[in-house]
Amino acid sequence: MNTANQYLKAIYLVQEQEDGPASTGDVADMLEVSPASANEMIGKLEEQDLLEHEKYKGVDLTDEGIHRAREALQNYCIIERFLLEVLEVEEFRGEAKQLEGVIDETVAERLDTIIDREPQCPDCFDAEDDVCGLIELEAEASD
């Protein structure tokens, strides 16, 4: 997943949590980058009409930005589920974070052919815990 898509995903998740515009500080925190780096990328994404940035208010994704962010989030869910279901990785959350930058969308699509993913994905994603909410429920059900 490229850097722009990772930013869009982070902004989308912060907006979900805040139920409003995302502050650049929160986006920078989520991505563990400096606010200056976040500002620079936000500027680039604004030039591509993927978001609107209003000073002191924050960042709002456009419809196209939301579309791209949701695709990126879906790819992230695929990586998490693949690690858990196929490779049986216990620390799938931490590892998905490490791997998402190296796993391209086309690769995620292929991995998706061998995992079980619910049709409502990525709406079930729990932004707070950075994990598909259904994975948690499934784990509880199997306990």
Next chain:
Amino acid sequence: MSLQRPVGSDHQLARLLQIGVVLEEVVEARADKHASVSADLDPAVERLLDHAAEESEQHRRALEELIAELDAETVPFDEIQTLVEAQYESDDEFDGVLYDQLCNEETAYKFYDDLIEAIETSETDFSIDRDRLLSTLERIRDEEADGVEEVTELMEERE
């Protein structure tokens, strides 16, 4: 969540190679499945699928050797075959055999290309010989590129 960064440890490298093995297993299993369910396949398509399955097996063997040196394990082929079968049967909108094969080859090419780039930009001292690692991955990537070309040519011939 973290931004794109190069491969930073043996563990992460092994994990990525494991993903490579699974991708190869998916190609092999899907090629086998296409061949078994399509009774009246064109001989040229049949040859292509045979070749794809054979090449994928060679690729995963090469990856498995690297993974073994990193003290990690791979997912057995029969497990992936079962997963492919399960999803294959439930796939109502299955694209044509050649198109699927093209996706397989393109995906594998992209995966190895990204992985090579990530390894090249990494300063990590892996416990595996870096030159051997890169030359193996480059060879596999180039064969995937040839595969894309072969499928594309066959698709064009049939248009």
